[in-house]
Amino acid sequence: MLDAIYNALQSVGYTHPVHPFVVHVPIGMVVAVFLFGLGAWIFKKPVLAQTARHCSMLAVLFLPLAIVAGLMDWQYHYHGSWLTPIIVKMVLAGLLIAALGTAAFRGISKNIEIKRLIPLYFFCFLLVIGLSFFGGELVYGARGTTTPAKHTRAPVASSGSLVEQGADVFAKRCAFCHLTDSRKAKIGPGLQGLYQRKSLPVSKRSVTEENIRRQLTAPVKNMPSFPDLSQKEVRSLIVYIETL
Missing domain, CATH: 1.10.760.10 (Cytochrome c-like domain)
Known part of the structure; x- marks a missing residue:
């Protein structure tokens, strides 16, 4: 099943992971949740609190899809190898599901004050930073950030x-x-x-x-x-x- 999916993508020249297709949605939404929630608390704007709640719901909807895509990439590109960054990402993803789900569920009640949700929003924000960092470790490794690692066709030294x-x-x-x-x-x-x-x-x-x-x-x-x-x-x- 996985081979069929990735072979179809490779047949049109796409050799990258599928995880990035969807992961930016929940990550962006979590950042928005924290920023809108913080703005609602600082500026006393209920409309921003409502926006934060809506963003948390969107993040909850897309997060499982991003996790499934990540597991697919792990099985296909890394053959299920238990690399340290992958283990850490799995732990952080599990925590994010729990924290984000709690934030979205509690946010449904308009009676709860936004300041009570800010610590939870901030925790989700920190988890996203951690996930992004260890995702970067998989892409760049020890090479650093100056030159991106290559997932496309490697350079060919001969025309044979x-x-x-x-x-x-x-x-x-x-x-x-x-x-x-x-x-x-x-x-x-x-x-x-x-x-x-x-x-x-x-x-x-x-x-x-x-x-x-x-x-x-x-x-x-x-x-x-x-x-x-x-x-x-x-x-x-x-x-x-x-x-x-």
């Missing part, structure tokens, strides 16, 4: 068809965790100049085609395995990595 096929496999399966133009770590180690090194970065085995194949089928630490890759795809991926 096998290299191009390998670049395509890398873009779809590896680019979310590894950089091709640096040795710096993202989620996993950067792969630039891998074949010029003495050993593989994590396993410390010698850099050979056999050991890279072994890494794909029996990985170490948090790297997921890729048993669904065909022998041709694995071969093309290795040929591409040789060009980095």
Whole structure:
């Protein structure tokens, strides 16, 4: 099911996660909830309090959709690997569901004073900041914020068809965790100049085609395995990595 969805998107050139399609709605609404609620309290404007309540309801409606999309991306792009940023995001998302649901439910009653909701709104706001930060950790990793990590087709150093096929496999399966133009770590180690090194970065085995194949089928630490890759795809991926 997931393969069919992502293959359909990739057939039209979209290789990015689907999570961003919907996540900005609940995030934007939570920010609006806090700001409108704060404005209603400071300026004594009931209309702003009502707007905050409406925004909280919209956020509650879209949050489950954003979470489902995030779980889909996690299963497809990260193969369900329990990376630290993902674990933290799951915890924060659970807290946000509880806090935002409580805020929306309590906000239905117009008898409650807005100042009693401000702490809850602020807590939701902090949770959104945390979710955004750890989402950025997944996208940028240790590389920092100066250059965005690439989720599109990785650079191809040769026009050979096998290299191009390998670049395509890398873009779809590896680019979310590894950089091709640096040795710096993202989620996993950067792969630039891998074949010029003495050993593989994590396993410390010698850099050979056999050991890279072994890494794909029996990985170490948090790297997921890729048993669904065909022998041709694995071969093309290795040929591409040789060009980095």
